[in-house]
Amino acid sequence: MFLINCPFCGEREQSEFKAGGEAHIERPKQPTELSDDEWAEFLFMRKNIKGVQFERWNHAHGCRKWFNIARDTSNDQIKAVYKMGEKPPVK
Amino acid sequence: MSNKYSFFSLLKNAFTYHENWQRAWRDPEPKKEYDTVIIGGGGHGLATAFYLAKKHNMRNIAVVEKGWIGGGNTGRNTTIIRSNYLWDASAGLYDHALKIWEGLSQELNYNVMFSQRGVMNLAHNLQDVRDLKRRTHANRLNGIDAVYLNTEQVKKFCPIINTSQDIRYPVLGGTLQRRAGTARHDAVAWGYARGADEMGVDIIQNCEVKGIKRNGDAVEGIETTKGFIKAKKIGVVAAGHSSVIANMAGLKLPLESKPLQALVSEPVKPIIDTVVMSNAVHAYVSQSDKGELVIGAGTDDYISYSQKGSHDIVEGTLNAILELYPIFSRMRMLRQWGGIVDICPDASPIISKTSVKGLYFNCGWGTGGFKATPGSGDLFAHTIANDEPHKLNAAFNLNRFISGDLVDEHGAAAVAH
Numbered sequence: 001m002f003l004i005n006c007p008f009c010g011e012r013e014q015s016e017f018k019a020g021g022e023a024h025i026e027r028p029k030q031p032t033e034l035s036d037d038e039w040a041e042f043l044f045m046r047k048n049i050k051g052v053q054f055e056r057w058n059h060a061h062g063c064r065k066w067f068n069i070a071r072d073t074s075n076d077q078i079k080a081v082y083k084m085g086e087k088p089p090v091k
Numbered sequence: 092m093s094n095k096y097s098f099f100s101l102l103k104n105a106f107t108y109h110e111n112w113q114r115a116w117r118d119p120e121p122k123k124e125y126d127t128v129i130i131g132g133g134g135h136g137l138a139t140a141f142y143l144a145k146k147h148n149m150r151n152i153a154v155v156e157k158g159w160i161g162g163g164n165t166g167r168n169t170t171i172i173r174s175n176y177l178w179d180a181s182a183g184l185y186d187h188a189l190k191i192w193e194g195l196s197q198e199l200n201y202n203v204m205f206s207q208r209g210v211m212n213l214a215h216n217l218q219d220v221r222d223l224k225r226r227t228h229a230n231r232l233n234g235i236d237a238v239y240l241n242t243e244q245v246k247k248f249c250p251i252i253n254t255s256q257d258i259r260y261p262v263l264g265g266t267l268q269r270r271a272g273t274a275r276h277d278a279v280a281w282g283y284a285r286g287a288d289e290m291g292v293d294i295i296q297n298c299e300v301k302g303i304k305r306n307g308d309a310v311e312g313i314e315t316t317k318g319f320i321k322a323k324k325i326g327v328v329a330a331g332h333s334s335v336i337a338n339m340a341g342l343k344l345p346l347e348s349k350p351l352q353a354l355v356s357e358p359v360k361p362i363i364d365t366v367v368m369s370n371a372v373h374a375y376v377s378q379s380d381k382g383e384l385v386i387g388a389g390t391d392d393y394i395s396y397s398q399k400g401s402h403d404i405v406e407g408t409l410n411a412i413l414e415l416y417p418i419f420s421r422m423r424m425l426r427q428w429g430g431i432v433d434i435c436p437d438a439s440p441i442i443s444k445t446s447v448k449g450l451y452f453n454c455g456w457g458t459g460g461f462k463a464t465p466g467s468g469d470l471f472a473h474t475i476a477n478d479e480p481h482k483l484n485a486a487f488n489l490n491r492f493i494s495g496d497l498v499d500e501h502g503a504a505a506v507a508h
Contacts, residue, residue, distance in 0.1 A: 001399075001400075001401040001402050001403070014393075014401060015401060015403040018392060019391075019392045019393035019394070021347065021394070022394075036493045036494065036495075037493055039493075040345075040492045040493040041343075043436075043492075044345035044436050044492040045343040045344070045345055045492070046334070046343065046344070046345065046346065046347055047334070047338070047343065048334035048335075048344070048346050048347055048348055048394060048433075049334075049338075049394075050332070050334075050335050050348075050396045053394065055393070055394070073348075073394050073395050073396050073397070074396045074397065075397055076395055076397050076399070
């Protein structure tokens with residue numbers, strides 16, 4: 001359990017948010033030309049990092065907006081919060 | 092070393108105040124080279140080493156464990172054993188394990204306290220009723236015992252359940268697998284460790300893997316906190332940390348690691364003599380031999396390796412427990428903890444070869460791996476020894492995420508993942 005600083009609403013409890021998993025996985029630009037391997041990579045394969053991970057979160061019980069955070073998954077400490085479309089912070 | 096446990100050995104040691112029991116397994120330093128190294132000294136890893144030695148006559152095996160054996164998810168789960176899965180592939184896999192459980196204490200000469208007290212799954216809405224009836228039929232077609240119970244039969248089987256139709260999620264029925272039950276989790280790890288050690292397997296504790304050395308497309312060995320260990324084959328059974336090990340070998344897995352929580356109450360007199368699970372309200376409860384209520388909660392939805400979960404998850408589970416069992420309203424909880432579970436997109440495990448020669452993974456058991464421990468070890472040992480899967484774990488390969496031939500047990504499993 002931890003607090004998340006929503007870029008739109010401010011600091012709220014984590015239970016107000018929905019985790020959206022690993023961030024910066026780009027949707028294929030030409031889906032019809034993807035091989036089965038590439039589909040598997042896009043749909044299923046995840047880095048699942050122990051350490052600082054970039055991930056998507058949604059303020060589901062608040063403003064309902066999506067944003068990104070950089071969080072250390074080994075101790076749940078949030079290192080940075082940044083908006084959709086922004087580049088991840090350099091560590 | 093061999094020290095068979097029996098009534099006579101118990102009697103003999105009673106005369107010396109139980110101070111002269113031999114140690115159950117050695118504490119060796121790692122050798123320079125092994126034929127097979129198993130990464131992860133939990134139930135699944137130790138069972139793998141045991142069956143590699145017993146059924147495939149391999150002797151030069153090591154199990155390396157970061158902490159102490161059985162200290163990870165083996166010691167953190169709620170010890171439920173059942174095989175009432177929907178799909179044929181899962182039914183085959185989990186019932187294979189259940190059949191081994193039935194003779195495991197004799198096989199290991201170690202009491203794993205396997206207790207076939209039955210597992211009941213409750214239905215709380217019309218869709219639950221349909222799903223559970225369908226699962227009952229599917230189970231029986233696969234030779235797995237299953238019966239459907241109506242509300243009165245549920246009440247008769249477990250009288251402390253509140254079957255009033257006025258509650259938020261009333262009990263509309265349930266299924267019962269009588270062969271299902273529980274076992275003592277620590278004893279499983281210790282029994283397999285003792286059995287494997289007796290056949291010459293080196294169990295190396297406090298030895299963390301830091302890297303996997305590859306020579307082109309094949310494995311060469313592992314870098315550990317106790318130095319480099321050469322290995323022809325490496326079997327990874329690292330549960331929540333499977334992705335971390337995979338990343339060391341330059342692979343990615345379809346896994347997400349999340350905290351799963353459980354809690355136990357203070358010990359009380361026998362009150363519930365079975366295991367009751369409820370998918371819709373996500374609560375399950377049984378009573379340990381010490382008298383504690385063992386309660387399982389859900390997973391958090393975010394990736395974490397912290398072995399801590401969120402408070403609201405526990406709160407939600409306890410709300411459901413109290414509505415179903417008002418008798419527990421004044422019970423006090425003694426301990427609460429989290430374990431890190433590795434969840435596959437289709438909620439089924441992976442027991443598979445990889446694109447790297449000599450590297451095998453047994454992972455993705457998610458929230459329900461304990462029940463499969465003996466079967467998982469047996470089938471993974473077969474896969475490693477023959478470099479080919481057994482027919483029972485053929486469907487649980489890594490390639491299914493490319494072919495799309497998934498074993499989707501999300502809705503069919505007893506509780507939501």
